[in-house]
Amino acid sequence: TACSSKYVLSHMHPMWQEPLAIPGGDRQSPIDIVVRKSLFDPHLKPLVPAYDPQTCQQIWNNGYSFLVEYDDTTDKSTLKGGPLEDQFRLCQFHFHWGESNAWGSEHTVDRKLFPAELHIVHWNAEKYDLFEEAVMEENGLAVIGVFLKIGKRHEGLQKLVDALPAVRHKDSMVDFERFNPACLLPSNINDYWTYHGSLTTPPLTEAVTWIVMKQHIEVSHDQLAVFRSLLFTSAEEEVQKGMVNNFRVQQPLRGRPIRSSFS
Ligand SMILES: NS(=O)(=O)c1ccc(S(=O)(=O)c2ccccc2)s1
Numbered sequence: 001t002a003c004s005s006k007y008v009l010s011h012m013h014p015m016w017q018e019p020l021a022i023p024g025g026d027r028q029s030p031i032d033i034v035v036r037k038s039l040f041d042p043h044l045k046p047l048v049p050a051y052d053p054q055t056c057q058q059i060w061n062n063g064y065s066f067l068v069e070y071d072d073t074t075d076k077s078t079l080k081g082g083p084l085e086d087q088f089r090l091c092q093f094h095f096h097w098g099e100s101n102a103w104g105s106e107h108t109v110d111r112k113l114f115p116a117e118l119h120i121v122h123w124n125a126e127k128y129d130l131f132e133e134a135v136m137e138e139n140g141l142a143v144i145g146v147f148l149k150i151g152k153r154h155e156g157l158q159k160l161v162d163a164l165p166a167v168r169h170k171d172s173m174v175d176f177e178r179f180n181p182a183c184l185l186p187s188n189i190n191d192y193w194t195y196h197g198s199l200t201t202p203p204l205t206e207a208v209t210w211i212v213m214k215q216h217i218e219v220s221h222d223q224l225a226v227f228r229s230l231l232f233t234s235a236e237e238e239v240q241k242g243m244v245n246n247f248r249v250q251q252p253l254r255g256r257p258i259r260s261s262f263s
């Protein structure tokens with residue numbers, strides 16, 4: 001793939017070697033959100049996530065992060081409103097985090113780094129028949145980003161944390177049921193920034209309407225420590241590598257507007 005999984009030895013050693021050039025790559029993610037350069041857009045609507053926890057299927061380690069995957073063959077779990085013109089289907093959520101609480105998020109706000117970031121991934125099932133199609137289209141995906149801070153224990157997250165030891169190695173998977181990702185959203189989901197960008201892991205396609213929440217959620221130090229107990233490597237590999245710093249380096253804004261739903 002464009003980005004091999006080699007380590008880049010740098011201060012924050014993100015996970016992989018950056019490709020030299022992405023075809024047409026002037027809408028890459030993540031970015032730094034410069035608050036004073038974002039533009040309040042009064043036409044942005046409230047976001048309407050409607051998730052059915054019964055569509056939750058499994059949790060697995062794909063060697064980049066751990067993902068909780070949902071049945072996206074029906075419109076039972078959807079996202080609409082906000083900057084979106086169509087109705088999108090929930091397909092998975094995952095996180096990015098650091099080896100220390102000093103960094104780990106992919107997006108930053110006025111250069112402020114958070115210890116981790118949640119991504120809830122949806123695809124445009126109104127315009128496309130398959131996820132694989134949507135991934136290649138500019139209005140194909142919508143990802144909600146939520147920053148995590150270290151603080152009080154997140155009760156909703158604990159069910160997920162308790163399942164992580166079962167998916168310690170790359171390619172391990174276990175059933176996971178009745179988890180509603182809405183419990184991971186901040187209390188105020190009406191304050192967000194939105195811009196057009198890309199996937200932050202291969203294939204890095206510029207298919208994403210990003211919706212980054214202004215309000216963070218809190219998780220405990222111990223909960224985030226369990227994320228760091230996961231491994232990038234499969235059980236067979238002799239050298240085990242801890243799954244940390246699985247974030248991409250920030251990308252140039254290239255003049256893109258960042259709109260805010262709040263003034
Ligand atoms: N970090 S991120 O939210 O930008 C992201 C990266 C990859 C995905 S994907 O799982 O949708 C996907 C998409 C295409 C191929 C494989 C996985 S979402």
Ligand SMILES: [Zn+2]
Pocket residue numbers: 094095096119200
């Ligand atoms: Zn992500």
